[in-house]
Amino acid sequence: MTERVDVVVGTGGMGAATAWQLAKRGRSVAVLEQFEHLHRWGSSHGQTRIFRFAYRDPRYTELAQYSLPLWRELEADSGAVLLEQNG
Numbered sequence: 529m530t531e532r533v534d535v536v537v538g539t540g541g542m543g544a545a546t547a548w549q550l551a552k553r554g555r556s557v558a559v560l561e562q563f564e565h566l567h568r569w570g571s572s573h574g575q576t577r578i579f580r581f582a583y584r585d586p587r588y589t590e591l592a593q594y595s596l597p598l599w600r601e602l603e604a605d606s607g608a609v610l611l612e613q614n615g
């Protein structure tokens with residue numbers, strides 16, 4: 529019998545978030561990354577990011593608004609403080 533596995537390519541911010549959400553929906557997920565964990569060759573390199581709702585394109589604002597409770601959910605799942613809002 530063959531098991532169905534969803535494959536996510538790349539564990540930058542987008543790939544990691546996709547894999548997390550697929551796994552939360554009960555899917556089997558394999559993530560393929562060409563470099564080592566926390567490598568510096570992608571756009572997600574570094575320890576900090578600015579989180580904002582102000583974008584020229586309202587679709588990005590909607591996505592940021594949609595993501596805020598997901599950040600809180602990820603914090604609850606991981607037990608780590610990930611997003612500090614400072615005003």
Ligand SMILES: Cc1cc2nc3c(=O)[nH]c(=O)nc-3n(C[C@H](O)[C@H](O)[C@H](O)COP(=O)(O)OP(=O)(O)OC[C@H]3O[C@@H](n4cnc5c(N)ncnc54)[C@H](O)[C@@H]3O)c2cc1C
Nearest residue numbers: 537538539540541542543560561562563570571572577578
């Ligand atoms: C300097 C900088 C500062 C930024 N600051 C902010 C900020 O303050 N706030 C904000 O919201 N956004 C910011 N961004 C944008 C944001 O960080 C990126 O949009 C986001 O991290 C991109 O994530 P990603 O997963 O799409 O890409 P990446 O992080 O680049 O991840 C892609 C991954 O896929 C892997 N990969 C690619 N091809 C293959 C392959 N064929 N096989 C296996 N693995 C593969 C790569 O190795 C990489 O790990 C910043 C970006 C940069 C560059």
